[in-house]
Amino acid sequence: MQRQEFKAVIDYHEKTKHHFDRYARSLGYMDWENQPNPFRFYEDTTVIPLPLLESDPRADYMDLYQRRGKTSLPFNQKNIAGFLELSLGLSAWKADGATRWSLRMNPSSGNLHPTEGYLIIPRMESIPGGVYHYNALTHALERRAHVSSACWQQVESHFGTKGFMIGISSIFWRESWKYGERAFRYCNHDAGHALAALSLSANLCGWKVTYLNALSDEAIERLLGLTKKGYPELEKEHPDCLCFVYPYQKELTSRRLPDEIISALDDLSFNGNPNQLSPEYINWEIIYKTAEFTRKPITDEHIYDYGRRPWSSVSSSQFSAAEIIRKRRSATSFDSNGSVTKAQLLSMLDKTIARNGCAPFDVELIQPQTHLFLFIHNVEDLLPGLYFFFRNDHDIAEIKQISKPEFVWRPIEDNFPFFLLKTGNCKRDAIMVSCHQEIAGYSAFSLGMITKFQTIIAKEPYRYRHLFWETGMIGQVFYLEAEAHGVRGTGIGCFFDDAVHDMLGFGDNQYQSLYHFTIGVPVDDPRLTTYPPYHHLKNF
Numbered sequence: 231m232q233r234q235e236f237k238a239v240i241d242y243h244e245k246t247k248h249h250f251d252r253y254a255r256s257l258g259y260m261d262w263e264n265q266p267n268p269f270r271f272y273e274d275t276t277v278i279p280l281p282l283l284e285s286d287p288r289a290d291y292m293d294l295y296q297r298r299g300k301t302s303l304p305f306n307q308k309n310i311a312g313f314l315e316l317s318l319g320l321s322a323w324k325a326d327g328a329t330r331w332s333l334r335m336n337p338s339s340g341n342l343h344p345t346e347g348y349l350i351i352p353r354m355e356s357i358p359g360g361v362y363h364y365n366a367l368t369h370a371l372e373r374r375a376h377v378s379s380a381c382w383q384q385v386e387s388h389f390g391t392k393g394f395m396i397g398i399s400s401i402f403w404r405e406s407w408k409y410g411e412r413a414f415r416y417c418n419h420d421a422g423h424a425l426a427a428l429s430l431s432a433n434l435c436g437w438k439v440t441y442l443n444a445l446s447d448e449a450i451e452r453l454l455g456l457t458k459k460g461y462p463e464l465e466k467e468h469p470d471c472l473c474f475v476y477p478y479q480k481e482l483t484s485r486r487l488p489d490e491i492i493s494a495l496d497d498l499s500f501n502g503n504p505n506q507l508s509p510e511y512i513n514w515e516i517i518y519k520t521a522e523f524t525r526k527p528i529t530d531e532h533i534y535d536y537g538r539r540p541w542s543s544v545s546s547s548q549f550s551a552a553e554i555i556r557k558r559r560s561a562t563s564f565d566s567n568g569s570v571t572k573a574q575l576l577s578m579l580d581k582t583i584a585r586n587g588c589a590p591f592d593v594e595l596i597q598p599q600t601h602l603f604l605f606i607h608n609v610e611d612l613l614p615g616l617y618f619f620f621r622n623d624h625d626i627a628e629i630k631q632i633s634k635p636e637f638v639w640r641p642i643e644d645n646f647p648f649f650l651l652k653t654g655n656c657k658r659d660a661i662m663v664s665c666h667q668e669i670a671g672y673s674a675f676s677l678g679m680i681t682k683f684q685t686i687i688a689k690e691p692y693r694y695r696h697l698f699w700e701t702g703m704i705g706q707v708f709y710l711e712a713e714a715h716g717v718r719g720t721g722i723g724c725f726f727d728d729a730v731h732d733m734l735g736f737g738d739n740q741y742q743s744l745y746h747f748t749i750g751v752p753v754d755d756p757r758l759t760t761y762p763p764y765h766h767l768k769n770f
């Protein structure tokens with residue numbers, strides 16, 4: 231069976247590669263009549279409006295990542311509201327003439343936002359314990375089910391600490407409406423961005439988010455009420471992950487949930503009718519099949535040890551942690567003369583390394599499997615050219631061996647796994663491999679995320695999604711790092727997969743490029759007007 235799943239996943243991946251002469255299958259035009267609503271509402275539920283932050287957490291840039299030295303805030307409505315506002319909440323509205331659209335703290339391919347967030351919380355002040363859907367548009371909780379205090383006590387004694395659960399799910403249709411078959415990849419990138427956004431925002435409250443990595447997707451689906459009736463077939467939500475959020479000083483005693491707690495939560499009666507997102511759909515069947523083949527079974531729980539590598543340099547920013555989160559945007563074009571310094575680049579790369587006690591990679595999703603293939607265009611004190619950054623040590627020899635023999639692999643810094651491969655202007659190549667998008671070449675630098683692929687998926691096919699989540703998490707760190715350093719980034723999901731591998735000399739799928747990113751000095755579009763994120767709430 232595993233073999234069949236593996237083959238199906240590889241098949242999906244191959245079929246959804248973009249090639250110079252053929253893009254992955256999609257509609258090919260924008261079917262505006264059926265554009266999915268980016269907001270899910272559960273109608274006929276009790277709605278609990280959440281307060282907006284009166285003032286942002288007093289946390290510096292490095293407090294995004296570092297856990298130690300923080301005070302853990304109490305778990306109450308106000309603090310959970312702040313945690314959600316700075317992770318899955320709205321960040322702004324944009325308008326171009328009569329057209330308006332909202333943006334969120336977490337980015338999404340095409341701004342389509344397939345990711346939905348759910349809380350499972352104990353009773354807090356006036357909020358009854360329950361399973362809640364987070365509605366980012368109204369910054370409110372929609373109550374789907376009641377959780378008794380007795381049941382919650384079981385949860386707390388199982389984990390050995392107070393806390394609450396947060397889950398995320400994906401609605402594939404939202405992305406496939408525009409991107410067709412490749413959309414499953416983008417949904418999983420977006421899930422990774424959201425997971426990192428949750429971990430980083432929780433850190434500002436002195437809370438740690440840990441992925442309950444033993445749980446099966448089936449259990450998560452049941453716990454979040456996603457199996458209940460009412461979803462139009464192609465608007466169903468697919469379970470991504472469930473995490474426990476708790477004071478960071480505590481040791482979590484488990485990354486699973488015992489059957490009796492799952493059964494107790496599964497017995498809940500769920501309320502609410504999901505709104506319909508589109509009048510009509512196209513069924514991109516391969517997405518739903520691949521989702522089935524990559525469903526996560528129950529597994530052993532993993533406690534990951536990422537080591538305690540010290541930061542390679544002292545980093546500072548003129549912006550606070552919350553300012554950085556709120557400012558995050560995707561650049562739509564760059565000043566082709568704009569640059570970053572070498573020190574800034576190294577500081578950004580350093581933040582992508584997983585470390586114990588540091589958000590976001592200590593959510594315990596996976597051991598780092600993704601490295602960075604960089605196109606350096608305009609970095610002060612660094613020659614333009616191709617570079618490579620390793621996020622773990624054990625792939626170094628293998629990657630060097632399968633790459634082009636002419637690469638020089640010259641180290642750039644002592645004790646920092648960053649290497650020059652080849653000097654030369656690579657703007658045109660970067661633009662060309664990123665689906666001819668200029669943002670990849672007129673930036674200070676861009677990159678492809680190179681992930682150990684075949685062996686990971688052969689062993690555990692569900693890890694296909696996790697590899698995309700990992701790249702989404704790295705993307706989220708780059709987005710925030712760019713803002714912290716006064717520049718701007720953009721995730722790039724559209725690239726010619728095999729052209730990237732050809733540049734590296736890879737002849738097979740041991741490693742694959744799963745996601746691209748670009749960072750530089752942004753040029754804003756003067757035609758757009760910006761409005762505050764929740765100015766519309768007075769109309770609700």
Ligand SMILES: Cc1cc2nc3c(=O)[nH]c(=O)nc-3n(C[C@H](O)[C@H](O)[C@H](O)COP(=O)(O)O)c2cc1C
Nearest residue numbers: 333334337338339340341419559560721722723724
């Ligand atoms: C997974 C992913 C892939 C993306 N791919 C592209 C891309 O190929 N080209 C592009 O211009 N923007 C891309 N973006 C940027 C999105 O369009 C952007 O996040 C979205 O419009 C929301 O805007 P915001 O990031 O400013 O909130 C991507 C974003 C994500 C998260």
